Amino acid sequence: MKLYGLIGYPLSHSFSKKYFDEKFVHENITDAVFENFSIANIDLLKAILLREELQGFAITIPYKKEVIAFLHESNDVVQQINACNCVKITDGKLHGYNTDVIGFEKSFVQQLQPHHNKALILGTGGAAAAVEYVLRKLNIDYTFVSRTKQSDKLSYAELNETVMHEYPIIINTSPLGTYPNIDECPDLPYELLTAKHYLYDLVYNPHETKFLRLGKEKNCTTKNGYDMLVLQAEENWKIWNEE
Numbered sequence: 001m002k003l004y005g006l007i008g009y010p011l012s013h014s015f016s017k018k019y020f021d022e023k024f025v026h027e028n029i030t031d032a033v034f035e036n037f038s039i040a041n042i043d044l045l046k047a048i049l050l051r052e053e054l055q056g057f058a059i060t061i062p063y064k065k066e067v068i069a070f071l072h073e074s075n076d077v078v079q080q081i082n083a084c085n086c087v088k089i090t091d092g093k094l095h096g097y098n099t100d101v102i103g104f105e106k107s108f109v110q111q112l113q114p115h116h117n118k119a120l121i122l123g124t125g126g127a128a129a130a131v132e133y134v135l136r137k138l139n140i141d142y143t144f145v146s147r148t149k150q151s152d153k154l155s156y157a158e159l160n161e162t163v164m165h166e167y168p169i170i171i172n173t174s175p176l177g178t179y180p181n182i183d184e185c186p187d188l189p190y191e192l193l194t195a196k197h198y199l200y201d202l203v204y205n206p207h208e209t210k211f212l213r214l215g216k217e218k219n220c221t222t223k224n225g226y227d228m229l230v231l232q233a234e235e236n237w238k239i240w241n242e243e
Contacts, residue, residue, distance in 0.1 A: 002032040003053055004240060007045060007067065008060035011038040013179055013205055015229050016058055023237075042066040049094075056088045056240035058233070061175060064100075064126025071096040081133045083126035086236045097239055100130035103232030108134065108171075108200060111221050116198050120145050120154070120167045122186045123174035127202055131171055143167065145186075156187045164192040170215075172201045177209035185210035193218035204229055 006016040020034035037048050042063050048054070049070075059067050064083045068074065071084065074096035078084045084096040119135055119142040121128055128144070135142045149155040154163065176184045188211075193199075199215035202225040212222040 002055045003035065004032060004055055005035045005037050005048075005052070005057040006060060007037050007039065007048075007057055007063055009038050009040050009062065011036045011060070014060070015204060015226075016060075016233060019230070019233050020237075042070075045070060054089055056086070056236070058236055059085045059087065059126075061125065061127075065129075068096065070094055077101055077133065081129040083129040085126065085130075085232065086239055088239055088242075097236075098130060098133075099232040099235035099239070100127060100228070101133050102235050103228040103230075104130055104202075105134045105137070106231050107223065107225075107227040109138070110227075111198060111223055112138075113198070113221070115196060116140070116169050118142065118167045119169035119171055120159075120163075122170065122172045122176075125173065128173040131173055131202075140169070142169075147187075159189055159192075161189075161192055164189060164197075168196050169198045169200070172199075172203065172209075172211050175203065177201070177206075177211050178203050179205045182206055183210060185214065190214040190218065193220050195219035197221070199223075201225060202228065 006014055014036055017034055017036050024032055039045060064085050067084050072093040074084060077098045078096045084098055086097040086099045088095045117140060119140055121131055121142055121144045124144060144153040145156060146153045147156060172186055176186055193215055197220040199212055199220050199222045201209050201212050203209050204225040207224060212224060215222050
């Protein structure tokens with residue numbers, strides 16, 4: 001029996017296990033199982049690797065950057081963005097990949113319009129690094145937004161009418177608004193949103209976060225992270241099963 005899994009914390013509402021459990025049933029895959037490994041510290045990964053005969057695993061919040069220290073090899077994307085969400089294990093060696101970039105790009109471009117030419121990225125974790133990589137590839141200018149003023153980032157307090165007009169794309173890569181904290185949302189001036197804005201939320205549970213709901217009320221284009229997750233999960237499966 002081949003064992004795959006998800007590393008992260010917490011994993012109480014994980015997409016991956018349910019997705020792969022259903023995939024195995026629907027596709028009559030009887031020689032594989034998928035398990036959650038919820039660890040409060042990345043160092044606990046060592047014990048999991050010794051105890052379990054994993055063929056591969058996915059990585060989610062908050063370990064997409066920290067897992068790199070455990071890799072024996074990594075592909076160009078992981079090296080460029082310093083974030084990994086997929087590991088294949090071959091002969092005891094950990095090979096790192098980033099399939100978030102594939103999932104995000106294929107999902108994001110579906111509703112991209114010509115005037116969507118500049119983006120605000122909310123959050124600075126591993127998922128934000130994947131978003132940044134894709135925006136560079138698509139030649140879309142971007143700026144990060146943080147809670148405090150920094151030389152290379154905007155603060156939420158600086159998001160005035162001029163800035164909101166200049167940046168028609170807003171991408172939330174933070175976990176804000178994830179179930180059960182569905183009343184939370186990024187601290188934006190939502191009253192300044194217009195129908196020209198495109199709000200993309202990497203959060204997928206709930207289906208419509210408060211961030212997206214407030215955008216929809218202003219007739220913005222909106223999209224959640226579900227398609228991205230499906231795309232990256234399928235890419236993970238492909239990598240794990242490549243000869």
